[in-house]
Amino acid sequence: MAFYESEAQAFFAATVAVDMTPLYMPFLSRLEPGAAILDAGCGSGRDARAFREFGYAITAMEPSPALAALAEAHCGQPVEILRFQDLDWSERFDGIWACASLLHVSLAELPEVMGRLARALRPGGLLYASFKYGQGERERGGRRFTDINEAGLQDLLVEVPELALIETWTTADRRPGRDDERWLNVLLGRCSH
Template sequence: MSSRDATVDAYETDAAAYAVNGAFMPDSVRRDIEDLVARLGRGARVLEVGSGGGRDARLMEHLGLRVRRTDITPAFVTLLREQGHDADVIDPLRDDLGSPDGAYDAVWANASLLHVARTDLPTVMARLAEVTRSGGFLRMSVKEGDGEGWSTHGSISNPRHFTYWRADPLREVVAGAGWNDVEITSQVDSRAGQPWLEVLAVRA
């Protein structure tokens, strides 16, 4: 089985537990959402990649954005639909990301593209740029570090595959895929001590 499929299977098995435990909103994520709302204004349309249990979409909608919820893991999409939301099973590497309503104003991908293989991230970044309007925003976060590896932690009992990134090569990938003004900041998750890279970029 590929690392992509094994990771999706791991989430599929424990999606409900992840949704419960992942409901805690870190301050850094809240700040990034508030910043996005301030940049976009109410009513803007956001494509969310990896909605998981739906925590971030709930706050974005509460603050006036319109969110298209998507996830590669079918069990998360089932949970989101049970909460009464539209949601789609989408692999950002392979599936159509477009919308009949036109280009999105922003893409939000919190802690999801860290599961994309390093060699596939340029393609995913370019595909996300294609469906975002000029001047629209990208907000994403990945784990900071070297190499890649399998990890079993938190509410997901089977191993998941992670690709770790350093700021310079990540900036090169994002900037090479149709995004300008790439800003990358490093944040340490105060609960787990995990360093994260948070990316903000503007569609060229």
């Protein structure tokens, strides 16, 4: 949190213009027009703004007040200042977009947080998440990361029975100069039981 509070402007500038369109399609193609989407850990507000322009009903949340203020100005709508650990919506969203945000949740807290996200989804709803590809927890440049690969994802999902795996795929980082960084993209569905 301290990193995003002190580096909000620089982080915003580095991420707001990144073209994420190729990553939107696997997620949006499975949602109805006008579906309710939560941008969970919205960062710069880039994706919330894009989804809103596509005609979806967007709720955006971001734990860092400084980043939330920048995101609010960018996407033209309120951004709730909220941590994943405090999320308590029930069956409110058709889709949840957690792009490069859950990776800051510790491995120990991830099952509970994923359960909270699952409960926020309507039955049959979709959760997109992305993690830096790898294994284990680390700290870099004042931020902590939980890296996940396919095996780690399988272990995690055992503890979150409300979510079922739909698809995973790996991509290179979309920011300039980061081609060597790989991401695990994950699409999960909320089980109807």
